[in-house]
Amino acid sequence: MITAENLTKRYGKTLAVDALSFSAPRGAITAFLGPNGAGKSTTMRMVMGLDRPSRGSALIDGKRVQDLPAVPRTVGAMLEMGNHQPRMSARAYLGWQAHSARLPRTRVSEVLELTGLASAARRQVGSFSLGMRQRLGIASALLGDPENLILDEPINGLDPQGVLWVRSLLTHLAAQGRTIFISSHLLAEVEAVADRIVVIGRGRLxxxxxxxxxxxxxxxxxxIVSTPDAKKLVRVLREDGAQVESELSAQEVVRVFDRSASQVGEMAAEHSLRLHGLLQEKVTLEQAFMELTAGAVEFRDGGQEPSATAVPSAMSDGDPQ
Known part of the structure; x- marks a missing residue:
């Protein structure tokens, strides 16, 4: 389990993370979301002990990462790209990490197979595509077979097959009772895999x-209703006090904003009106995210200058170094 309590980080006069508290429980995939400059990378670095909090705490299974007896066996992380050794082979790179962490060499072959890199194990990392480097980063995070996994943008650069593989892997690991904590800007993919979300903006929850x-x-x-009896249905709905929009075209689509699909279907049946389609339009994670973070966006379209209180951009999600 990963927890943050009153987590705060200042860089000089800049408040990057502001009294942030949240939890990522075992057996669930928790997505960590926020616009550019929200403080996601800084938060994840503090959880992993790479940055020291100005105030508050970040704990993994109840302990600071510095106090864990065997870090790779407790938590694995992929936080930044570009830290691989380009002249090393994938096998040598993972073998070096396993040796440093006192992990069995057999684990190298296991994670290479698990991440689909076994056939490329002898290739130099510098020749890898972005998607292959992503797989290597995930392999590195999995070396210790940890109970907690922290991944920053794990889907970035992957082809559709790779995206499906990540979904399957994370779901499988969560089903084993592990804590999965991921950040991503690909909200449709987050929606497909996440059980929980933590959304921050300008360093605050x-x-x-x-x-x-x-x-x-x-x-x-x-x-959304598709019907050849659109005019009659609109009249019936408006007489009932419903808010309706209609597009009287060849497809004759009616949008009803304050009645459920079952309510519309029953009203149509009562008046012997034909329905060719009846769909309840749901709010997507992307729509909900845009509404939640509307007041916490650092950069906007239209040439607007960044807010004076915005966190300066320097890392993958705009966090200060």
Whole structure:
């Protein structure tokens, strides 16, 4: 389990992370989200003991990472790209890491196989594509077979097959009771795999909840109806006080904003109106994210200057070094 309590980080006068508290429980995939400059990378670095908090604490299984008796067996992390040794082979690179962490050499072959890199094990890392380097980073994080996994942008650079592999891997590891903590800007992929979300903006917590709670809180956008009896259905719905928009084209689509699909279907049946399609439009994670973070975006379209209080951009998600 990963927990943060009142976690705060200052760089001079810049407040990068501000009294942030959250948890990532065992047996679940928790997605850590926020706009550029939100403080995600700084937070993850503090969890891994790479940056010292100005105040507060970040704990893994109840301990600071510095106090863990066997770090690689407790937590594995992929936080930054570009730290691999380009002239080493993948096998040599992982073997060096295993030796440094006093892990069995047999584990190198296991993670190479697990991440699909066995056939490229003797190739120099410098010749790897971005997707292959991502797989190597995940292999490195898995070397100690840890109970907690922290991955920053694990899907970046992967082809569709690789994305499906990451989904399957993370779901499998979470089902084993491990803590999975990931950050990503690919919200559609997060929605496909995450059980919980933690959203921050300008270093502060915006929301922490399960995906089910987010969907329940966000509700539905509209009921979309395809019907050849659109004019009659619109009249019936408006007489009932419903808010309706209609597109009287060849497809005759009606959007109903304050009635469920079952309610619309029942009203249509009562008036003997034909329906060719009935869909309840749900709020996507992307839509919910945009609404949640509307006031915490560092850079906006249209040439607007960054906010005076925004955190300066220097790392993958805009965090200071």
């Amino acid at each position: 915006i929301t922490e909840c399960s995906m089910a709670e987010l969907r329940e809180r966000a509700g539905t956008r509209a009921t």
